[in-house]
Amino acid sequence: MSTKLIELGPHQLALEEPMYFRVKLEGDRVADLDVLPGQVHRGMEHLVMRRNFYQNITLLERLCSLCSNSHPSTFCAAVEEVAGITIPERAEYLRAVADEIKRIASHLFCCAVQANVIGETALFRRVMEVREIMQRAKEAIYGNRMDLAANVIGGVRYDLSVEGAAYLARQMEAMKQPLDELYLQYSNNPALLVRMAGVGVLPRAAAREYAVVGPVARGCGIDYDVRKKSPYGAYDRLEFEVAVQEGGDVRARNLVRLAEARQSVSLIEQCLAQLPAGPLCADTLPEIPAGEAIAKSEAPRGELMYYLRTDGSDMPVRLKWRVPSYMNWDALKVMLKGEPVANIPLIVNSIDPCIACTDR
Amino acid sequence: MHIQAEENAIVPVRLFRINTGSCNGCDVELAVTSAVTEFDVEQLGCRYTEAAREADILLITGPLTVRAREEVLRLYAETPQDKVTVAVGVCPVSGGVFRDSYAVDGPLERHLPVDVNIPGCPPRPQALLAGIAEALELRRARREGGAPVRRALPVDNFPARGRLSYDAGSCVDCRICRHVCAAGAIRFEEGETGVSLTLWHNSCVFCGLCSHYCPTGALSVTGDWRLDHPAADAFRQVERGEVPYAPCVGCGEPIIPAAPQLLHAAFRRPNPDIERLKSLCPACRQQMSIGVPRR
Known part of the structure; x- marks a missing residue:
């Protein structure tokens, strides 16, 4: 059997981002692969240390635009921990609303791209049209379809008026039926099953070994969700079940995402129902003392961790991330081993890799 | 036997994308213009291609990282001579929030000529279509001669965050806006007669933090999102005012x-x-x- 090395880039893999792989093939099967990272390395660790806390909120929102609310909200949580700030209850709920809106849009984008990869163009367009309901809601409430600008240190800087909340509730109502329908499609549609079921399998033991997180882990039957394991913000007052699937394959990961998107709708409805009155953020600009803190959250791709160290000045002296895609893309080695070349784009997209987060 | 091409067959204008290290915001919105009927580039007679040599219009996103440069220039060299190059988002023009990083080698114009800019962070799909339409018009003008014509677009009243507006009359020169601006888009200059503020729309990321912290409402976010312009006019895209x-x-x-x-x-x-x-x-x-x- 012949062995050869090929290099695959974004144009072959249908990725929005420049991620390159060196794949070792035996015949037409994948024997091994190397990720060639760094194309999206913008020197974020360097930049955050040269920007003050306020500037970093906007900068970190642009660390990655698909999980763009998770970054500033987790960063603000770390700063608030250092400064001993308790954010108003209303702000906790509004942060959860922003996070869940982004989660729905992010998960749907991932499912859409995979449909496109396997040539299901009509389904791709359908999922993107459903996602548009969220995009429109984001623009109506926050003023931008990707970067919400919802967070400030000490709270949030957007509010939901009575009409705004009613509008969002209507958008959520409009999401329910399409999301249920998409779940059934990704679960039972024979054209999808033949490409996604049993493909790109990550056994549970390997999932633990590689410490994968988010939908990739939950698709392998690992019941781990930061919102449940160590609730932050309003999540200890919201009810939801962690979506878990046992298959460990591409199908399982997508079913986790679609179930989560449906749960996010319910979470947003709960937030709207419970939304307490009160201020949105602390009155004055807080002073940030010297200290260090870790904050974590459940981003759309999994557990996101921030380590922050401050020295009493208005700039961080150290900010370090552990982003979910870092562990998940390492596990691609296991998922791709023995798979035919034609399955590479699908499997790579099935982990919803975020290169912007990982390269930074 | 030969197959005759139909006289009136419309050949789509092909769009090719290069991501030079973006946060993927612009790229995801470009994907929307290939998937969502309302914003589909097909309404402009365009179609996306995955082959650089087919590019009639080249759409470039991201601040151009050092690591991506070689691959970007290689792809660029494959594109046809007569393409129109469009910088999507503020990153290729100014670096946006990633400016002055060791890992960023922009602005893009240092490496290759750009024809049209579409400011935004990211630009909304309507703005992308407006910018692509401007590139098409430039392409037509180059081929047929004459000056490109800027078309008026229907304005929606959606409350999107667009261009910042400055009212010098209520500014007190506290400069909190410059302090919180992640993109370095705001500059103060002390002159003979007063203090002037200049805000560059090609650096601004439209986050609105300046207007959030402005104590007097001198800076405010407008709904004006149509900011596409010829790249030669990049430095004229400013908001300016003087406090005497x-x-x-x-x-x-x-x-x-x-x-x-x-x-x-x-x-x-x-x-x-x-x-x-x-x-x-x-x-x-x-x-x-x-x-x-x-x-």
């Missing part, structure tokens, strides 16, 4: 008087004594309140 100096009524020293909006924010209902303070320099204010200037 006025002499201190105590000593005549030129000062920036406090705007009524600031007094209102600080005191709710300012009385005549407070009103008088706004026309005094700090030294005269201290003289008036504690008898001596504070050291």
Whole structure:
């Protein structure tokens, strides 16, 4: 059997981002692969240390635009921990609303791209049209379809008026039926099953070994969700079940995402129902003392961790991330081993890799 | 036997994308223009291609990282000579929030010529279509001769965050806007007659943090999102204004008087004594309140 090395880039893999792989093939099967990272390395660790806390909120929102609310909200949580700030209850709920809106849009984008990869163009367009309901809601409430600008240190800087909340509730109502329908499609549609079921399998033991997180882990039957394991913000007052699937394959990961998107709708409805009155953020600009803190959250791709160290000045002296895609893309080695070349784009997209987060 | 091409067959204009290290915001929105009917580039007679050599219009996103440069220039070299190059988002033009990083090698124009800019962070799909339409018009003008015509677009009243607007009349020169601006889009200059503010729309990321923290509402976010322009006009895309100096009524020293909006924010209902303070320099204010200037 012949062995050869090929290099695959974004144009072959249908990725929005420049991620390159060196794949070792035996015949037409994948024997091994190397990720060639760094194309999206913008020197974020360097930049955050040269920007003050306020500037970093906007900068970190642009660390990655698909999980763009998770970054500033987790960063603000770390700063608030250092400064001993308790954010108003209303702000906790509004942060959860922003996070869940982004989660729905992010998960749907991932499912859409995979449909496109396997040539299901009509389904791709359908999922993107459903996602548009969220995009429109984001623009109506926050003023931008990707970067919400919802967070400030000490709270949030957007509010939901009575009409705004009613509008969002209507958008959520409009999401329910399409999301249920998409779940059934990704679960039972024979054209999808033949490409996604049993493909790109990550056994549970390997999932633990590689410490994968988010939908990739939950698709392998690992019941781990930061919102449940160590609730932050309003999540200890919201009810939801962690979506878990046992298959460990591409199908399982997508079913986790679609179930989560449906749960996010319910979470947003709960937030709207419970939304307490009160201020949105602390009155004055807080002073940030010297200290260090870790904050974590459940981003759309999994557990996101921030380590922050401050020295009493208005700039961080150290900010370090552990982003979910870092562990998940390492596990691609296991998922791709023995798979035919034609399955590479699908499997790579099935982990919803975020290169912007990982390269930074 | 040969197959004859149909006389009137419309050949789509092909769009090719290069991501030079973006946060993927612009790229995801470009994907929307290939998937969502309302924003589909097919309404402009365009179609996306995955082959650089087929590019009629080249769409470039991201701040151009050092690591991506070689691959970007290789792809660029494969594109046809007569393509139109479009910088999508503010990153290729100015670096946006990633400016002055060791890992960023922009602006893009240092490496290759750009024809059209579409500011935004990311630009909304309507703005992308407007920018692509401008590129098409430029392409037509180049082929047929004549000047490109800028078409008016239907304006929706969606409350999107667009261009920032500056009202010098209510500015008190506190400069909190510059302090919180992640993109370095705001510059203050002290001149002979006053202090002027310049805000560059090709650096601004439209986050609105400046207007959030502005105590007097001098900076405000408008819904004007149509900012596409020929790349040659990049540095004309500014918002500008001057806060004039006025002499201190105590000593005549030129000062920036406090705007009524600031007094209102600080005191709710300012009385005549407070009103008088706004026309005094700090030294005269201290003289008036504690008898001596504070050291």
